[in-house]
Amino acid sequence: MIEDKRVFVYDTTLRDGAQAEGISFTLHDKIKICTLLDEFGVDYIEAGNPTSNPKDIEFFNTFKSSKLKNAKLVAFGSTRKPMGKVKNDSGVNALINSGAPVAAIFGKSWDMHVTEILRTTLDENLNMIMDTIAYLKAANLEVVFDAEHFFDGYKRNPEYAVKTIVTAEKAGADWIVLCDTNGGTLPLEIADIVEKAKEAVNTPLGIHCHNDSGVAEANTVLGVQKGAKMFQGTFNGYGERCGNANITTLVPTLELKTDFKLKCSKNLTDISSVSRYVSEIANMAHNQKAPYVGNSAFAHKGGMHIDAVLKDPESFEHISPELVGNNRRILMSEVSGKSTVVKKIQRIAPWVTKDSKEAQGIIDKIKQLEYEGYQFEGADSSFELMVRRMLNMNQKFFDVKDFRVHCENKWDEENSAYAIIKVEVDGREELAAAEGDGPVNAMDGALRKALKVFYPQLNDIRLTDYKVRVLDTAEATASKVRVHIETASKNKVWGTVGVSTNIIEASWEALVDSIEYFLYEEKSKKGES
Amino acid sequence: MIEDKRVFVYDTTLRDGAQAEGISFTLHDKIKICTLLDEFGVDYIEAGNPTSNPKDIEFFNTFKSSKLKNAKLVAFGSTRKPMGKVKNDSGVNALINSGAPVAAIFGKSWDMHVTEILRTTLDENLNMIMDTIAYLKAANLEVVFDAEHFFDGYKRNPEYAVKTIVTAEKAGADWIVLCDTNGGTLPLEIADIVEKAKEAVNTPLGIHCHNDSGVAEANTVLGVQKGAKMFQGTFNGYGERCGNANITTLVPTLELKTDFKLKCSKNLTDISSVSRYVSEIANMAHNQKAPYVGNSAFAHKGGMHIDAVLKDPESFEHISPELVGNNRRILMSEVSGKSTVVKKIQRIAPWVTKDSKEAQGIIDKIKQLEYEGYQFEGADSSFELMVRRMLNMNQKFFDVKDFRVHCENKWDEENSAYAIIKVEVDGREELAAAEGDGPVNAMDGALRKALKVFYPQLNDIRLTDYKVRVLDTAEATASKVRVHIETASKNKVWGTVGVSTNIIEASWEALVDSIEYFLYEEKSKKGES
Secondary structure, X not given: OOOOOEOEEEEOOOOOHHHOOOOOOOHHHHHHHHHHHHHHOOOEEEEEOOOOOHHHHHHHHHOOHHHOOOOEEEEEEEOOOOOOOHHHOHHHHHHHHOOOOEEEEEEEOOHHHHHHHHOOOHHHHHHHHHHHHHHHHHOOOEEEEEEEXXXXXXXXXXXXXXXXXXXXXHHOOOEEEEEEOOXXXXXXXXXXXXXXXXXXXXXXXXXXXXXXXXOHHHHHHHHHHOOOOEEEEEHHHOOOOOOEOEHHHHHHHHHHHOOOXXXXXXXXXXHHHHHHHHHHHHOOOOOOOOOOOOOOOOEEOOHHHHHHHHHOHHHOOOOOHHHHOOOOEEOOOOOOOHHHHHHHHHHHOOOOOOOOHHHHHHHHHHHHHHHHOOOOOOOHHHHHHHHHHHOOOOOOOOEEEEEEEEEEEEOOOOOEEEEEEEEEXXXXXXXXXXXXXXXXXXXXXXXXXXXXXXXXXXXXXXXXXXXXXXXXXXXXXXXXXXEEEEEEOOOOEEEEEEEEOOHHHHHXXXXXXXXXXXXXXXXXXXXOO | XXXXXEOEEEEOOOOOHHHXXXXXXXXXXXXXXXXXXXXXXXOEEEEEOOOOOHHHHHHHHHOOHXXXXXXXXXXXXXXXXXXXXXXHOHHHHHHHHOOOOEEEEEEEOOHHHHHHHHOOOHHHHHHHHHHHHHHHHHOOOEEEEEEEOHHHHHHHOHHHHHHHHHHHHHHOOOEXXXXXXXXXXXXXXXXHHHHHHHHHOOOOEEEEEEOOOOOHHHHHHHHHHOOOOEEEEEHHHOOOOOOEOEHHHHHHHHHHHOOOEOHHHHHHHHHHHHHHHHHHHHOOOOOOOOOOOOOOOOEEXXXXXXXXXXXXXXXXXXXXXXXXXXXXXXXXXXXXXXHHHHHHHHXXXXXXXXXXXXXXXXXXXXXXXXXXXXOOOOOHHHHHHHHHHHOOOOOOOOEEEEEEEXXXXXXXXXXXXXXXXXXXXXXXXXXXXEEOOOHHHHHHHHHHHHXXXXXXXXXXXXXXXXXXXXXXXXXXXXXXXXXXXXXXXXXXXXXXXXEEOOHHHHHHHHHHHHHHHHHHHHHHHOOOO
């Protein structure tokens, strides 16, 4: 019996999430994500399909369930083939052989899918559900039955849809998961149909939603409020088409806005960093606008909003960003007034007053830089460095004595890009050269190579994003570019900016800022400054 | 009296949308978006705040309401200042002077905001609402009252929240919009509180939701289902923090899944292209996963899903992509089987059968290219060109006879990047040179310059995205890069891919494919091939 308000989190980032366009996890990626999810505290990790996908078979051969501290490992497959015998079904047997203690199988709940896609009879589909679950239960597995297209099926043929889950219950399924596989169902329908399913079976229900109508998270919350004891979702909402219900939204919502209990809630402050780390492994840009965990989730730009947030954060924040390990950010923009800028300056230099010469000097500088094309949104670190330089609070960690970048590409010849950089630190010079996949890459390589001699901690940071934007200036002939670089250490992501008519110069500026900012932060942490 | 099922669409892309991090519309951008929204058929366009933002003042001075065919132009502001006189309030008068026929003003419905942020009395806030609306009505404006933080206010002090909207009704407001300004309210609460508001006033209600809990669209749909006659939202969900309710989701949902009537529904098939065009003007990457309009919204990757969709699209699509002007896409990936690839080939060459030598040849080629690091997801055009080349169906539009790219950057010296390219078309050679903001930009410029002599239609296309990804290969020393280019003409967006250890070569490959694909498509349309 499940405790009244307990809700289980079932993660399928590695299976349904891997169906997302642009995602292709390596074995190594899968192991990293699995460990991360387990530490975060999800209850189930659906790690792949050992019945058809060679990479997933390799995963189950390599990664043993016993390595997990919190979560149960789940192997995913389907009911046996129509008219076959379950004991001879290679797919079903692969679930047992995977070594995972839990098997999730999907079966058809929509009559159309049975007759048109499986091309078998409605009765045979019920037999398939019955045989497969009973066989897996006899092999001592915990069995999750995913009632595929349950909502679409229920809307067309409620009697048959209910029969499929009643059959799963009779066969001994431990969980019955109602799936809105196509993501087409609206909230009121979800609520209504979950209630109907709850009347039909006693087995604990789960809910699995897709985002094709933009309501995956709302539907999941409603499913839980109407009685589902488990929800399935993925980190960052990865999944086929428009994605799956997003765990990084659902965990904070259920924990902070309802009285349901999740095991992973104790790690809620880690959710922003886990979300970013998963996106890094998946090699997908992190969704800036993501609720709770996005870089913009607590970013304030409107002048009036900023003033109000500074008076009382609750005025324009539905929750405190610290609860989910995220940060409040006050953005610079033409909409933000002087008092906003001063508040930002005061975080760096608390003694600067609104009417001081220093404040005016910095504001004039910002105006000039914005006119030149700089934008400090998403480049807080460059802003901070600029303020410190204006106030003579900055520290020189290195001087660049020389830099040369050269690239040459000719038709049918070998191409080359290399950089030579000379730095000076505490009177010692270091010259380094590096080749690269193009000039910026070469430059980045050479600069780090030279600086690592003095600052080995630079091994811990890496470039996570590099964006170039051509600025829409009046003089079209001399169009400037703005380069935005995102750098990450283990615990932090920071942005820097550079502007020039030459992409290499702009990149260089953002690159140098990113390194200087990191070295300053490291030093401050050690209390040396 | 509003017809029973009629719902009004109130767009605030230019006002609340402009509060999004990374968005900064120029006057020219605003005029383009305004025209686009009007043609699409939204009912109201909230174009900016003429009371405080200089750019918005310039907009209202330049753009006249009479230019709109479908929509009413709205100027946005707030109730008068505490303890002031409305007739002397410069902000309120600016709304009248803007020339817009509709004024939207926000007023406080949450008692905490009145006492802590405005720092006035609860009674004075009611006076501010009363005076301001009455004054604007006396000036013959249609008045929209945005009850800011109505839901948060109602949860803390329902009596006062209701008083604010009853006051707005007494003052003569034409619309009362219930705002979930902080985006923190969950669907069941929204439904309940909208019902309560409906009992308190007779004025038509609107709903305005933010996405901080990931449920902005669900809340908006529920608001409409519970009686709101208007919803506010933005194109692509742009807006402060996590964004506003997304019009590109809401319009298809209400039109295709409920019996509500929207004026813009007649242009529903334009919504994907309008959405992309707005993102282009905003200079934001289009959200690939966006419901209905995203590039991945009808993209199928899982092998079983693909087989089913080919049997019956309804099996894994909640609506037909044609209804919203989007396309079904079958993605190539390790999960997709041979039959999927063959179906894709058959769209280009219908005579190729599954067991033919041609099909096997192409499949072998795909495997080899994927091994080399190519990924045809998002690069359908490169896939199509590759198939045509394999089947000798391709057409040479040009030969490249030579290309040279050179860039040189030195410490404290002028930098340079230029490209020289020679092409041959029908025996005629053309040499062109171009400088650029870096080598790829120079190369793009020179290639187009040379080819435009023969193909002036190339003036109509432009690069909309350029992405570089370093591939995770075993030999770290020779890491390959994959370049993905997105190109757009007026009606279409297409993707191409290039892979090489050298970024310039990879870019070159994707660039040439993008142009060749366009020229082929143009020629096919004219029926010449």
